[in-house]
Amino acid sequence: MYDILVVGAGTAGLSAGIYGVRQNKSVLVLEANIYGGQIINTPDIENYPGIAHTSGFDFAMGLYQQAVGLGVEYRQARVTSIEDAGDHKVAVLEDGERIASRTIILATGAKNRPLGLEHEEEWVGKGISYCATCDGMFYRKKVVAVNGGGNTALEDAEFLSNIVKKVYVIHRRDQFRGEAARVEKLRARENVEFVLNSNITALLGQDRLEAIEVTDKVSGEKRMIELDGLFVAIGQMPENMIFSNVVGLDQGGYIIAGEDCRTNVEGIFAAGDTRTKTVRQLATAASDGAVAALAAVSYIQDKEMSA
Ligand SMILES: Cc1cc2nc3c(=O)[nH]c(=O)nc-3n(C[C@H](O)[C@H](O)[C@H](O)COP(=O)(O)OP(=O)(O)OC[C@H]3O[C@@H](n4cnc5c(N)ncnc54)[C@H](O)[C@@H]3O)c2cc1C
Secondary structure, eight states: OEEEEEEOOSHHHHHHHHHHHTTTOOEEEEESSOTTGGGGGOSOBOOSTTOSSBOHHHHHHHHHHHHHHTTOEEEEOOEEEEEEOSSSEEEEETTSOEEEEEEEEEOOOOEEOOOOOTTTTTTBTTTEESOHHHHGGGGTTSEEEEEOSSHHHHHHHHHHHTTSSEEEEEOSSSSOSSOHHHHHHHHTOTTEEEEOSEEEEEEEOSSSOOEEEEEETTTOOEEEEEOSEEEEOSOEEOOOGGGTTTSOBOTTSOBOOOTTOBOSSTTEEEOGGGBSOSOOSHHHHHHHHHHHHHHHHHHHHHHHHHO
16 A cells, blocks of 8 residues: 555656655656656756756656655556545556555646647657747747647747747637637737638658648648748647546546645545646646645545544
8 A cells, every 4th residue: 555656757746756755655656658748758948947958858867766766666557547445545557456545646647639740749849849838939030830729829829929030820710719809919910920711731841840731721722831830739638538437527638626736536636737727837747746745645644643
């Protein structure tokens, strides 16, 4: 029986591990792929407080080594379901193994919805980004496009229009899902051009993104736009359905939990990108990891006192 079982070894999960072991608790972190999470392939991180510049790989490696060095137990294993057995919780692995723990922290992150085009994965960090807050500054005074029609896409376009030469906003419909006021604000900007009713149908370049092919859905006409960067903002996909029989999810599939990281089930916490929140970044994931681990510790202590 572990004190804290963490599902996911991204920034939130490993931070939770660090805070858990430093409270003298036994912590097991289970990771389906490789430790590090979403950030692992990013070449440049420049907004993590205290680290002026690092790569996603170095960042993830540092976090992993720190966690394991402090005594966090790490295993590569995919959790396929969790169970609430009242005084303890159970994580069930792909091969059927069951691991019991007093508390569980779900830190399973989220994936950016991809366009599904050739070269997309290969050119992440080479002209393709899913995060304007993270990578916008690398495109200062350059030409970029934002793809999407929700508030995230509109916010990204607004933010980018302050620092880049030109922003194309490419959306598959003629109306935006995002707030009308944001759309109007963007329309008023001289360096923003809307390309509506249009899909990106090809990513073009040699070793990096140099242009995109955009197809008008109404006329079928194709247009090539030369640019330095493309920000894909067509949504995120948390993978939490496997937990939906135990914890509450919102419509987008995020685990419902506030800044205290508590879910609707006592002893089960959610940390990082996987929970309902507005800012999904490394700093907020690390912060959630700390909050969730300390909440788990205090839950354990309360249980011990009342036993
Ligand atoms: C390309 C890119 C660049 C970015 N750049 C920056 C940046 O410069 N600065 C910044 O602040 N933020 C950046 N971000 C955002 C940042 O990476 C995320 O906010 C952060 O990684 C969230 O951490 P997390 O631990 O919540 O989730 P994740 O990093 O997504 O980690 C979740 C982990 O859980 C694992 N997992 C999922 N389901 C299971 C399961 N069932 N069983 C076991 N394991 C499971 C996953 O494999 C994954 O390793 C970037 C994101 C991307 C995609």
